Amino acid sequence: MALLADTTVLLGKELRTEFRSRELLTTTVVFILIVIVLFSFTFDPTSDESRRFGSGLLWLAFLFASSLMLQPCFLREQQNDTLSALRLAVDEPFAIFLAKLTANTVFLLLAELVLLPFFALMYNVPVLRVLHWLALVFFLGSLGISVVGTALSAVSAQARMRELLLPLLLLPLLTPILVASTEVTKGLLDREPFMQWKGVVILAVFDLVFLTALWLFSEYLLEE
Amino acid sequence: MGKNIFAAALVFVLLGVMVYAAFFIAPVDAKQGLIYRILYLHVSSAWTGLTAFLIGCIANLLYVWRRQPRWDWLGVAAVEVGLAFTTVVLVTGPIWAKPVWGIYWTWDARLTSTFVMWLLYISYLLLRTLIEEPDRRALLSALYGIFAFLDVPLVFGSIRWWRTQHPQPIVMGGPDSGMDPTMYKVLMFSWLAMLALMTLLLRQRYKLEAMRSDVEAMRHELEAA
DSSP states (O other): HHEEEHHHHHHHHHHHHHHHHHHHHHHHHHHHHHHHHHHOOOOOOHHHHHHHHHHHHHHHHHHHHHHHHHHHHHHHHHHHTTTHHHHHHOOTHHHHHHHHHOOOOOOHHHHHHHHHHHHHHHHHHGGGHHHHHHHHEEEEHHHHHHHHHHHHHHHTTTSSTTTHHHHHHOOOHHHHHHHHHHHHHHHSSSSSSSOHHHHHHHHHHHHHHHHHHHHHHHHHTTTT | HHHHHHHHHHHHHHHHHHHHHHIIIOOOBBBGGGGGGGGHHHHHHHHHHHHHHHHHHHHHHOOOOOOOOHHHHHHHHHHHHHHHHHHHHHHHHHHHHHHHHSSOOOOOOHHHHHHHHHHHHHHHHHHHHHHSSSSHHHHHHHHHHHHHHHHHHHHHHHHHHOOOOOOOOSSOOOTTTTHHHHHHHHHHHHHHHHHHHHHHHHHHHHHHHHHHHHHHHHHHHHHHH
């Protein structure tokens, strides 16, 4: 119960910090938008081609954006010397991670929510009829990215060349997320949309495995 | 010294017998002819690489738990040796694929996942070069190693789900799988020889890492003095 209370307080802090400046959200949204526009030059963006490549492009953009967005997650605490204070404030270090990863999931989902209409309009793929299924995939995918990304941003913050290191550590680990979310999204953007439950299962298993691992190892990730 | 030379000689003999068995004892494959014989190197290296990564993961867990430097040394030694064997897999695969499939590389499930696994462990080694302080390097790289190992089955599972062209497993594969008993015996022997080679390399690399750690400690002492 203490875990839940700690997490709620810390989550409030994370959200307040972000919504004061909205720095992360704006930069992430603009970054994904740039990728989406630039990608249109790499293939013939007709409706059929977009259905084939669109989901992959969308998820790659999310993955790259998150590898940038998750950088400051622990770096900020370290630079402001607030990490020790955070650790003293909670019973279980997992609460720090839980709050941060929830906040990151919320930020990613918000960015995706802003960008989905643009994507649908610009690439001419209808999304409204499958919105509830898309929401499920986006949630599970973003959660997976945030779980692993938050853990690894604690690792990379303690190393040299951290800005370069985080994508190197994070992106290969996220392969299952990219594969599963892209495939499920592709099915949903099809002319006759269909749901691939197997992909959803892969996403759920990924989230569960790494959440458990994070819960088990979180105290070591923040050791001084 | 004598023990090392004896061990190396033993591994050398085992590898020699493996080459002989692969070329002269195992029968020719009915469909693929001679080229299939690369399987004895390819498959046994793949299994040995995975064994090394498993050892690495166990060492990582033990380091996090016990905090003894030796588990860190074993961890990095196992990952480097595993990477060497996986590189052999990634090189021998295309040599076999060109005559049989007609192309060197295809983005098939097992090829792609092996490549992703290789990249994961390259990242592990990169991470180690970017943290100066030995204890922190050991702990954080151990944690990343555990994450990477957990990811491997997920990578294999997810990619396999949607594309595969690689021959299906012949050992413990399915009801229609299986191979000639002589081939099976030669393959198992090849794996044994490769495991012996792995053990030899692991031992040497572990010692090297231990010496490195000593040198590092001495340098710190000198700088402090």
